Amino acid sequence: MPRNRRPGRTALPDAATSSRSQIARFATRAGAVPPAVLMRMAAWRSPEFQTAALAGGAYAALILVMWGLFGLYSGFFAETGFPFLSETSSVLKGFLYPLDPLRIQMMTFFQLPYLIGEALGIRGSYVPYQVIYAALWWARGFLSFLILRKFLPGSLSICYAAGALVVVHASDSAFGWVGPMNQLGSIFWMVLAFYLLLLAAEAVKWPHTALFVAGACLFEYMSLWSYESQLLLVLVLPVGLVFRWRCWRKLAVLGGAWYLIPAVYIRLTFLRYVGSTARGYQESVMRKAWSVGSLLRDWVFNIKASLEFWDWPRGDWKPPKVEIYLLSLAASIVFVACGLAFLRLTREYGRPSPFVGRIRTWWTLLGAGFILLALSFPAFLLLEAADSLWRTQFLAGIGAGLVLAALCGLVSQAVPWRVGKIAVFLVFGGTVVFFGSESVVQKTAVHRWIWERHRTAISEVLKIAPSVQANTLVVFTNVPKGDDPFADDMWLDLALRLAYPGIPVGGVYYYADGTPGPNDRLRVRGRAWEWDGTGFPPLLRGAGLASTLVVRYEPGGTGKLVETLPPYLCDGECAAWLYRPLFLISAPVSPIAARRYRLD
Numbered sequence: 001m002p003r004n005r006r007p008g009r010t011a012l013p014d015a016a017t018s019s020r021s022q023i024a025r026f027a028t029r030a031g032a033v034p035p036a037v038l039m040r041m042a043a044w045r046s047p048e049f050q051t052a053a054l055a056g057g058a059y060a061a062l063i064l065v066m067w068g069l070f071g072l073y074s075g076f077f078a079e080t081g082f083p084f085l086s087e088t089s090s091v092l093k094g095f096l097y098p099l100d101p102l103r104i105q106m107m108t109f110f111q112l113p114y115l116i117g118e119a120l121g122i123r124g125s126y127v128p129y130q131v132i133y134a135a136l137w138w139a140r141g142f143l144s145f146l147i148l149r150k151f152l153p154g155s156l157s158i159c160y161a162a163g164a165l166v167v168v169h170a171s172d173s174a175f176g177w178v179g180p181m182n183q184l185g186s187i188f189w190m191v192l193a194f195y196l197l198l199l200a201a202e203a204v205k206w207p208h209t210a211l212f213v214a215g216a217c218l219f220e221y222m223s224l225w226s227y228e229s230q231l232l233l234v235l236v237l238p239v240g241l242v243f244r245w246r247c248w249r250k251l252a253v254l255g256g257a258w259y260l261i262p263a264v265y266i267r268l269t270f271l272r273y274v275g276s277t278a279r280g281y282q283e284s285v286m287r288k289a290w291s292v293g294s295l296l297r298d299w300v301f302n303i304k305a306s307l308e309f310w311d312w313p314r315g316d317w318k319p320p321k322v323e324i325y326l327l328s329l330a331a332s333i334v335f336v337a338c339g340l341a342f343l344r345l346t347r348e349y350g351r352p353s354p355f356v357g358r359i360r361t362w363w364t365l366l367g368a369g370f371i372l373l374a375l376s377f378p379a380f381l382l383l384e385a386a387d388s389l390w391r392t393q394f395l396a397g398i399g400a401g402l403v404l405a406a407l408c409g410l411v412s413q414a415v416p417w418r419v420g421k422i423a424v425f426l427v428f429g430g431t432v433v434f435f436g437s438e439s440v441v442q443k444t445a446v447h448r449w450i451w452e453r454h455r456t457a458i459s460e461v462l463k464i465a466p467s468v469q470a471n472t473l474v475v476f477t478n479v480p481k482g483d484d485p486f487a488d489d490m491w492l493d494l495a496l497r498l499a500y501p502g503i504p505v506g507g508v509y510y511y512a513d514g515t516p517g518p519n520d521r522l523r524v525r526g527r528a529w530e531w532d533g534t535g536f537p538p539l540l541r542g543a544g545l546a547s548t549l550v551v552r553y554e555p556g557g558t559g560k561l562v563e564t565l566p567p568y569l570c571d572g573e574c575a576a577w578l579y580r581p582l583f584l585i586s587a588p589v590s591p592i593a594a595r596r597y598r599l600d
Helices: 020-030 035-044 047-067 081-088 108-119 127-151 156-167 181-202 206-224 231-243 248-274 292-307 321-348 359-374 397-412 418-464 489-499 591-596
Strands: 472-479 505-511 522-526 528-531 548-552 570-574
Touching: 047 127, 047 156, 047 321, 047 418, 081 108, 081 489, 108 127, 108 181, 127 156, 127 181, 127 397, 156 321, 156 359, 156 397, 156 418, 181 206, 181 231, 181 248, 181 397, 206 231, 206 248, 231 248, 231 359, 292 359, 292 397, 321 418, 359 397, 397 418, 418 472, 418 489, 418 548, 489 505, 489 591
Parallel strands: 472 505, 472 548, 522 570
Antiparallel strands: 522 528
């Protein structure tokens, strides 16, 4: 009798090593559990599933610690054109950005949360936007883990640590603000496309390969036609397949399909910029100095800024420092605890501890990470503000995460003992997580503070005028220059459109000294406001004085209706007697605006 059986019993195959056919035969003999259920149970108990679940849970916990306190109820204080496009477009057209054919897909992750809010009965709320933002943030780290696992199948703990450092990478000053969600979205599409390309490379059957390649090309298209900065990474990523799979015929087919998408994109971009004399947004932000020295200087500056985790920009401190330190410490504990859990799992299944593995692994990871990091910046070097650290560092998170993980491993090699190597690695990595979390929490708190200031200003208008007549022009006065809640007349104009959905409105504002806000292009002449034809085009380009509503802004939220027209609004003589604001006010406030600006 075989050793693994007892009389009258049927032996259960090892779930971690049994094939599907073995499980099916056993289930048929036992007659108790359907084969499909048993195979699903085996998959859940496999080391691949458990480590992936542990990594995904750890990254989710890190994001919850860094984002949950200040991020969930924050909103748009700028980039409000995207919610407005969703507000004024159909369900399907809202997914497309009509103003730029080469960024036609950039609305995807703005339209999706808008529709989710509508389906949940909370249309207008910014909470779905924040949840999608956090999901994209999480997916960047988790997909990085899954991709590294394909190249380092025996070093899952290294993959986990690198993914965690991708999650906490926070060198960009805009991190934690929902406005640049399209950049996170384009990175998500790129990484997902490359992961599907890996699955195509390891697929045995050609139909499966074709399916994965089709998905990879689709998401590659979504990435490039959302944003252009990752083009060099898209071109270099497939080269990594050569180091893992050596089936040249198959790699040639995969490469041909993959490179077809960027080839089309490059051609369309060339035709657009070479034959056009129009000056669009991209051209307006191009740098003026093109010397090799200045380009190299900005390139090195960005690479250093991406790796100097102890000096990632934070801005002003808004919450108490103790509060942020405790959250950062909690994030470090999550990183270390899950790292130890990974070590336990890899030992359970007979794998050596990767934290004390061969030094060649660390140098390979360092080299790959540095290449990805260096290629994350050339597109941004074309900008005048290439050294601003504002929306130029998101793409670098993946390469920087790999470099920092490799540095942790190389430093740990200086310790001769196994336990010491593990301790040094986890302490070094935990330190990076601490500083990264501190930076993210602080930035999220700053962006929340800016949003609350903006929300308070718009709430003042809604309290005074819950609803208004069509073609009303709202004028803010007494806005402090040093504490401006709008920063540009465009953001006030768009915010008012969102405050009065379905009603054509406009807005301008003036500082306390009577000077107009930045890019204010409307002036009162005689009986009406006139637009000078430059800058951001307002909805109302010729509103009459009888359609003007003036509100005195107060930082504390107790704004007041101005009953007489301030003289500094007039450019020469104007018919001030036409100003009758009470005739413009109606009720009630739109429930969409109430949710959007959290009037409750």
